[in-house]
Amino acid sequence: MSTDAILAIAHKELSDRLKSRWVMVIAIGFTLFTLIISYFGTIPSGVAGFRDLDATIASLTSLVIYFIPILALTLGGGIIADERDKGTLELFLCSPISVWEFILGKFAGLSVSLALSTLLGFGVSGIILITKTGTESVAGYLIFIIHSILLGIIFLSISFFISILFDERSRVIAVTVFSWLFFTLLYDLGLVGLLIVTKGSIGADIFSLLMILNPVDVYRILNFISIDQSAVFLGLASVEVPSYMTTSILWGISLIWGTLPLVASYILFKRKYLK
Amino acid sequence: MLKLNNISKSFGSIKALDSVSLEVREGEVLGLVGPNGSGKSTLLKVMLGITKPSSGDVLINGKVLQEKGWKHFRKQIGYMPERVSFYDNLTGRETLNLFAKIKSVNGKYEIIKRILSEDIQSRKVGGYSKGMRQRLNLAQALLNDPELLILDEPTSGLDPMGIKEFYDILDEVKSRKNLTVILSSHILAEIEDKVDRVAVIKNGENKAVGSLEELYTGLKLPLKISIAISEANTMLEELLQEEGAEDIRYSKGYLVASVPRQSKLKLLSAVLQKQNSFADLSIREPNLEEVFFGVH
Known part of the structure; x- marks a missing residue:
């Protein structure tokens, strides 16, 4: 495997996002978003002011699950179509690099772009929050940032699969939007519906298992475990987490979610473009 | 290679x-x-x-x-x-x-x-x-x-x-x-x-x-002869016909025809004997386009 080729492709992708200020705009967005959530999050109780990091993490988790997946899905959604339309895909295919090197280079470049904007955005806002509320739960906040980066990488991986599966941009966009809706909203609605239909008889274990099939719910539970404050969580993540569902297991599931679509992308790419 | x-x-x-x-x-x-x-x-x-x-x-x-x-x-x-x-x-x-x-x-x-x-x-x-x-x-x-x-x-x-x-x-x-x-x-x-x-x-x-030469020969493509003339010349037309030329026609002051490769010298010799009746003469190999259509 040629590391130089992977790094060259990754560098190009990262450089594109830095030059176009994509990384900076997203980072500023995350910073402002976090500060606003933290400051105005207490408005319902009648006062405004920065809350402690735990409460901020809980609020952010409920909203980040919408923003990061759509960012990642749109970031990677056009990646193959762009190369195909420019004619450069053919150049990559007939160059002495493997399909893996090509996909990994692209994936690494976009992952770093997304991770950098997440780290910068939440990092800067985290520093501001620490100066206002103290250093308690700093570790939890750092873990929240890592989880958020992982969530982005998972959806980036899914976006690669969508990008290779469909040729037309309109289809890619439609499936991207549907995937986002499915993972962030429809899946949990389905679970709630299942609870109602079965009148809660499906059991907590099966329910928990079904939850961890959705990477967004895994992200919620990971943050829930890391700050250990179920009271501040809303939605399905506030259900009781079974004891076997450890951080390691959830990380394992997340890594599978991050890897499987990428492996499927590789197989599909070979079938589609090297037939 | x-x-x-x-x-x-x-x-x-x-x-x-x-x-x-x-x-x-x-x-x-x-x-x-x-x-x-x-x-x-x-x-x-x-x-x-x-x-x-x-x-x-x-x-x-x-x-x-x-x-x-x-x-x-x-x-x-x-x-x-x-x-x-x-x-x-x-x-x-x-x-x-x-x-x-x-x-x-x-x-x-x-x-x-x-x-x-x-x-x-x-x-x-x-x-x-x-x-x-x-x-x-x-x-x-x-x-x-x-x-x-x-x-x-x-x-x-x-x-x-x-x-x-x-x-x-x-x-x-x-x-x-x-x-x-x-x-x-x-x-x-x-x-x-x-x-x-x-x-x-x-x-x-x-x-x-x-090579183009191999294709001309293999496809038996005829040569192209162009004779510059000021007006229609039935004598030259008949001569070309006698020597096996095909597709004889007038085009922009030229009498043009396709000549079988094997008749080239005989035809040239016959035409040159009538050199007082034309101003110029050229004969050329078929081009790639003619090879292309010859194959088709």
Whole structure:
């Protein structure tokens, strides 16, 4: 495997996002978003002011699950179509690099772009929050940032699969939007519906298992475990987490979610473009 | 150097290539001609390893190329696709650096500066003209100092000056090393004097292959005679008919006809005896276009 080729492709992708200020705009967005959530999050109780990091993490988790997946899905959604339309895909295919090197280079470049904007955005806002509320739960906040980066990488991986599966941009966009809706909203609605239909008889274990099939719910539970404050969580993540569902297991599931679509992308790419 | 042995390729029920056998000799310029949809692009993709043949073998220096061998073989290939716009936000130099790393090229190949000046290399590709983009396309193909250069419709969209510049550069590259070139084009007149041999592809089949002379002879294509005359001359018409000429007609002050190759000398001798009845005379070999239609 040629590391130089992977790094060259990754560098190009990262450089594109830095030059176009994509990384900076997203980072500023995350910073402002976090500060606003933290400051105005207490408005319902009648006062405004920065809350402690735990409460901020809980609020952010409920909203980040919408923003990061759509960012990642749109970031990677056009990646193959762009190369195909420019004619450069053919150049990559007939160059002495493997399909893996090509996909990994692209994936690494976009992952770093997304991770950098997440780290910068939440990092800067985290520093501001620490100066206002103290250093308690700093570790939890750092873990929240890592989880958020992982969530982005998972959806980036899914976006690669969508990008290779469909040729037309309109289809890619439609499936991207549907995937986002499915993972962030429809899946949990389905679970709630299942609870109602079965009148809660499906059991907590099966329910928990079904939850961890959705990477967004895994992200919620990971943050829930890391700050250990179920009271501040809303939605399905506030259900009781079974004891076997450890951080390691959830990380394992997340890594599978991050890897499987990428492996499927590789197989599909070979079938589609090297037939 | 490169040999295709009975290559067939089907996409579902469509047969794109049908038992194509072709040998590309070291140092030659092989023209690949054929109408749109004839299978030229599929054949090029088979040569590049992008398309896997349904049956048949690709041989390099006499050895069948297996899947793992492609990576190594591609290091020796430069490919210039017909349609590539590159990245508008990168400079020419950044683009070349990207592809140099992908091709694991360390040293700078001197000819690149001749193809794309330092000044043009420092500009963003988004501001390039069509001609500059084609130069960049050729430059990236030559980055790895290839043994085999595959050019797919390389002058498509270029103006006459751009076409001349392109072939001047190609001549220069050819003069520096014993480069083997596969030149796919549908502009037959343009590549006629650039190629050593031609392969005519139609309906996925290799209809004919050889030098132009071999093809003229093999296809028994007639020569073209043009006699400059001031007015209609029935005597010359009858003479041409007697010597077996066909398609006799008047065109813009010339009496033109197709002459069977074997009658050339006899006919010339007969016509020259009547030299007082015409101002000038020329006889020429068929061109690539006539070869192309002769095959069809």
